[in-house]
Amino acid sequence: MLFSKSHVFVKRTAISRVIRNYSSLRAYQKECIETSLKELKAGCYKQVVSLPVAHRQELLNQAYNQIKRYNPNLIVEIDQGKRVADYDNADVIIASVPTLGRNNSKRIENLDPTLFKAILIDEAHHAVADSYLNILNYFNSPHLLVWGCSATVRRHDGLSLSDVFDKITFHIDFLDLIERGYLSPMKVTTVKTSVDLSHVRHSGADFALTQLSQAVNTSVRNEVIVSSWRKYAAETGRQSTLAFAVDIQHTQDLCNAFRQQGIQADFITTILTEGTDIPSIDCILMARPTRSATLFQQMFGRGLRLHQEKKDCLIIDFVDNFKRSGTAGLVTIPTLLGLSMDESLSDENILALEKKVEKETKEDQEKQEDDDSLVKLRITEYDSLQELMTDLSTRVEIKDASKNSWVHIGDDKCVLHVLSKGYLILEHSHEGIWQGYFKYEHNQFYAKPHRIPLQSDHLADAIRAADTWVQKKFSSGYIFRQLARTAPFRKMPMSEAQRQAIEKHKLDVPPTLSKGQAMDLLTKLKFGQLGLWKKEYMAQVKAQKEEQRRQQAAELKRKGKGMTL
Numbered sequence: 001m002l003f004s005k006s007h008v009f010v011k012r013t014a015i016s017r018v019i020r021n022y023s024s025l026r027a028y029q030k031e032c033i034e035t036s037l038k039e040l041k042a043g044c045y046k047q048v049v050s051l052p053v054a055h056r057q058e059l060l061n062q063a064y065n066q067i068k069r070y071n072p073n074l075i076v077e078i079d080q081g082k083r084v085a086d087y088d089n090a091d092v093i094i095a096s097v098p099t100l101g102r103n104n105s106k107r108i109e110n111l112d113p114t115l116f117k118a119i120l121i122d123e124a125h126h127a128v129a130d131s132y133l134n135i136l137n138y139f140n141s142p143h144l145l146v147w148g149c150s151a152t153v154r155r156h157d158g159l160s161l162s163d164v165f166d167k168i169t170f171h172i173d174f175l176d177l178i179e180r181g182y183l184s185p186m187k188v189t190t191v192k193t194s195v196d197l198s199h200v201r202h203s204g205a206d207f208a209l210t211q212l213s214q215a216v217n218t219s220v221r222n223e224v225i226v227s228s229w230r231k232y233a234a235e236t237g238r239q240s241t242l243a244f245a246v247d248i249q250h251t252q253d254l255c256n257a258f259r260q261q262g263i264q265a266d267f268i269t270t271i272l273t274e275g276t277d278i279p280s281i282d283c284i285l286m287a288r289p290t291r292s293a294t295l296f297q298q299m300f301g302r303g304l305r306l307h308q309e310k311k312d313c314l315i316i317d318f319v320d321n322f323k324r325s326g327t328a329g330l331v332t333i334p335t336l337l338g339l340s341m342d343e344s345l346s347d348e349n350i351l352a353l354e355k356k357v358e359k360e361t362k363e364d365q366e367k368q369e370d371d372d373s374l375v376k377l378r379i380t381e382y383d384s385l386q387e388l389m390t391d392l393s394t395r396v397e398i399k400d401a402s403k404n405s406w407v408h409i410g411d412d413k414c415v416l417h418v419l420s421k422g423y424l425i426l427e428h429s430h431e432g433i434w435q436g437y438f439k440y441e442h443n444q445f446y447a448k449p450h451r452i453p454l455q456s457d458h459l460a461d462a463i464r465a466a467d468t469w470v471q472k473k474f475s476s477g478y479i480f481r482q483l484a485r486t487a488p489f490r491k492m493p494m495s496e497a498q499r500q501a502i503e504k505h506k507l508d509v510p511p512t513l514s515k516g517q518a519m520d521l522l523t524k525l526k527f528g529q530l531g532l533w534k535k536e537y538m539a540q541v542k543a544q545k546e547e548q549r550r551q552q553a554a555e556l557k558r559k560g561k562g563m564t565l
Contacts, residue, residue: 026182027180028172028177028180028182031170032170032172035169035170036147036169036170038169050091050092050093050116050117050118050119050120051092051093051094051095051111051116051118051119051120051139052067052092052093052094052095052119052120052121052122053094053095053096053097053100053101053119053120053121053122053132053135054094054096054097054121054122054123057080057096059122059123060078060080060094060095060096061078063094063122064076064078064094067092067094071092074091074092075089075090075091075092076090076091076092076094077090077092077093077094078093078094078095078096079093079094079095079096079099079100079107080095080096080099081096081099087110087111093111095135097126097131097132097135098131100134100135101130101131101132101133101134101135102131102134103130103134105134108134108135108138111138111139113138113139113140113141113144114141116139116144117143117144117145118144118145118146118147119135119136119139119144119145119146119147120147120148121146121147121148121149121164122148122149122150123150124148124149124150124164124165125150125294127148127164127165128163128164132164133163133164136164146164146165148164148165151174151297151298151301163453168433168457171457174297174301174304175350175351175354177304178304178350178351179351182306183304183305183306184282184303184304184305184306184307184310184312184313185311185312185313185349185350185351186300186303186304186312186313186315186349186350187312187313187314187315187347187348187349187350188314188315188317188333188345188347188348188349188350188353189228189232189314189315189316189317189345189346189347189348190316190317190318190319190332190333190334190343190344190345190346191224191225191228191316191317191318191319192319192344193221193224193318193319193320193321194220194221194321195215195216195218195221195320195321196215196320196321196322197212197215197216197289197320197321197322197330198321198322200212200215202291205291205292205464205468206290206291206292206295207289207290207291209246209247210247212246212289213246213247213249213250215320216246216250216287216288216289216320217245217246217249217250217253217254219257221318222253222254222257223257224318225243225254225257225285225287225318226257226258226261226263228285228316228318229241229258229263229283229285229316230261230263232314232316232347233283233314233316234263236314238282238283238314239280239282239309239310240278240280240281240282240283241281241282241283241284241285242278242281242283242284242285242302242303243284243285243287244284244285244286244287244288244299245287245288246287246288246289248269250287250288251267251268251269252267254267254287255267278302278305279305279306279307280307280309280310281302281303281305281313282303282307282310282312282313282314283303283313283314283315283316284299284300284302284303284313284314284315284316285316285318286299286300286315286316286317286318286333287318289318289320289322289330290330290331291329291330291331292331293331293336293461296331296332296336297336300315300333303315314347315333317332317333317334317345319332319334319341322341329341329400333345333350333353337350337353337354337357338357339353339356339357395408397459397460398414398459398460398463399485400460401459401460401461401463401464402463402464402467403484403485403486404416404467404483404484404485405417405483405484405485405487405490405516405519405520406463407520407523407524409524409527409528409529410528410529411428412427412428413425413426413427413428413527413528414426414459414462414463415523415524415526415527416466416470416483417519417523418470418474418479418483419479419482419483420441420479421440421441421474421479422438422439422440422441423438423439423441423449423523423526423527424436424437424438424452424466424469424470425437425438425439425449425527426454426459426462426463426466428459432457433455433456433457434454434455434456434457434458434459434461434462435451435454435455435462436451436452436453436454436455436462436465436466436469437449437450437451437452438450438452438473452466452469453469454466454469470483485516487516489515489516490514490515490516490517490519491514491515491516492514492515493513493514493515494509494511494513494514494515494517494518495515495518498513498515498518498519498522499511499518501522502518502521502522502525505525505530507525507530509521
């Protein structure tokens with residue numbers, strides 16, 4: 001994933017030289033560079049120094065080695081802790097974010113912002129953290145190119161990166177990279193466990209680690225992991241396995257479970273989800289449950305590097321019991337692809353699974369909730385009193401992502417009514433990005449919707465980020481509890497005021513409508529659902545008339561032929 005800031009111009013001839021000279025660049029990498037250049041519009045010519053930044057030593061060292069490999073004539077320095085860069089002579093300074101970005105850092109004052117033409121951010125999903133923002137605010141200049149790359153664009157908390165980057169200029173999915181042969185083929189096997197995570201508390205967007213470790217770090221589950229590895233990895237000739245555990249204690253206990261069965265195993269207690277480059281890994285054990293799709297992809301992504309001695313990488317996904325699945329619940333390989341969490345997989349090819357999902361999606365576009373949530377509506381302004389059916393319940397995709405009473409308006413808009421405050425709106429742009437807005441209900445100074453720091457290419461991620469935003473914006477626990485689909489007031493009968501408001505739209509509605517259903521319907525009507533229904537109805541009428549004309553023309557043609565006989 002590639003991000004960029006606008007208002008910066010980099011000489012195209014320089015990049016073209018790089019592409020010509022280094023034929024080892026892959027096709028998508030060249031496409032990425034060219035796409036970036038098209039987005040850069042205003043100029044930096046005189047500045048001579050670049051500043052790649054990263055938050056971990058492994059990433060700093062990798063950047064140093066790669067830059068020196070492709071640019072042996074450049075003076076490349078690392079600025080981290082005791083390693084102090086030669087600020088006066090360096091062409092490229094690779095800087096540690098903790099070193100430069102901590103509050104009241106004196107180290108950063110050694111750098112003259114006017115000399116720098118670019119800041120390059122590895123693992124760019126971290127870029128809205130305070131330490132990164134401190135660096136960017138120090139270097140703040142209209143000529144500066146801020147460029148970032150990340151394999152996991154979304155943050156765990158769902159917050160947007162738009163405060164740092166203007167747009168996503170290039171994106172390629174890991175499935176596309178597998179299909180093109182740039183990542184290792186991926187096989188998936190799921191193993192169901194007896195562990196129940198339903199009562200594990202949440203911390204932010206993921207499980208609380210202490211409770212999670214207590215739930216999963218059991219001798220029974222660890223033995224299941226070892227026996228599964230024997231069956232699916234050892235007996236099939238897998239050479240190098242990486243297992244992800246919850247915490248240090250879980251790591252040690254799981255390692256000992258392997259050793260007790262005579263299997264050579266070792267452990268490390270550092271983070272391997274970012275910056276780890278061990279291409280020979282051909283098996284990943286997903287022993288650490290998570291509700292974060294970002295973290296989940298980081299874990300199995302460690303096994304997708306190409307290596308001459310492996311034909312593919314096997315992901316063994318240990319699926320625990322959980323009452324919810326999808327973005328709001330336990331993330332597994334099946335749920336990541338849109339399948340049921342209960343889907344059983346055995347040595348399945350990931351690309352074949354993707355095709356299976358596409359087929360199932362085509363066959364069943366929209367699953368609906370219980371039949372009692374279906375409400376008959378009549379548009380009274382038409383002579384035919386055309387009856388329309390609409391589902392006032394929440395779509396499954398939305399329900400899996402949030403416990404709140406979001407409603408959908410067509411395919412490109414979702415709205416959450418925040419009682420007495422206003423409306424939180426998600427809209428799908430022409431660029432394929434979900435963006436967020438808030439429209440105050442009774443505030444003349446904020447009559448128009450204003451943007452909130454949120455954008456996503458997936459609706460579920462956008463909803464999760466929007467829920468995070470509204471909880472922080474309106475800190476009252478009472479207000480937030482009223483947003484839930486299960487809020488008690490939603491079961492009460494529709495009020496007279498609601499009935500009259502609905503009738504103003506020339507709709508006949510059954511008197512059995514609940515207050516929550518009426519509220520959802522009024523939200524839909526406020527944001528254009530009636531126009532969509534009318535458009536659908538008129539299209540049906542037009543199609544019926546065209547079919548009648550076709551039949552009449554065919555009948556006349558048959559009669560005409562009969563007369564000539």
